[in-house]
Amino acid sequence: MAGKIKIFIVDDDTHIAELISLYLNKEGFETREVHNGRKAVEEFASYAPHLVLLDIMLPEMDGYQVCREIRKSSSVPIIMLTARGETFDKVLGLELGADDYIVKPFEPKELVARVKAVLRRYENKEVDMTKQVVLPNLAINHTTYTVTYHGKVLELPPKEFELLHFLATHPGQVFTRDTLLDKLWGYEFMGDTRTVDVHIKRLREKMTENDVWSIKTVWGVGYKFEI
Helix, strand or coil, rough: CCCCCCCCEEECCHHHHHHHHHHHHCCCCCEEECCHHHHHHHHHHHHHCEEEEEEECCCCCHHHHHHHHHHHHCCCCCEECCCCHHHHHHHHHHCCCCCCEEECCCCCCHHHHHHHHHHHHHHHHHHHCCCEECCCCCCCCCCCCCEECCEEEECCCCHHHHHHHHHHHHCCCCHHHHHHHHHHHHHCCCCCCCCHHHHHHHHHCCCCCCCEEEEEEEEECCCEECC
């Protein structure tokens, strides 16, 4: 990434936001702090960050709503910050388009390591995702983040799009659920493999025609894109 990397810190606890900012500044990142969900949505476009650190519990608009609004226009990496450890919170955030999460309280050094890992993963993904896919009745365009299926544009959340694109650009290869979690959600993702199953199920529900290609289940192993 050219220039200084900008991190958008959205947390209603000013002390935590300042501490995170301090550690990130020491690592050479530029930061901006916002303590309100609605203000975060308003300032996101003008600041144009490379990564968002997003608390769940925010005034006016919670982190889930903020994540949903950001994902309407951007695929920028988002790390959710939460004081809650329930699987429901983690899975919901990831299914809304977050790339990772970290549970409070956390060590600042761990947070910095997560930020660097997600940014590296995002850079690598940007290179891989330049591949376009054109098949009978299916076109996957990374530039516009759109999927055209039988002449109609499908509305896919970011992770569904990335999962479909990844499988379609590796036709015939079988990937385990753990491998897909590692490739698309990251090696530090602590959720279970049902996250992959849920996303596959949703993709299949949106692509119901009898096509010459399909997402196949390889029982006991994982999934593959078959042509």
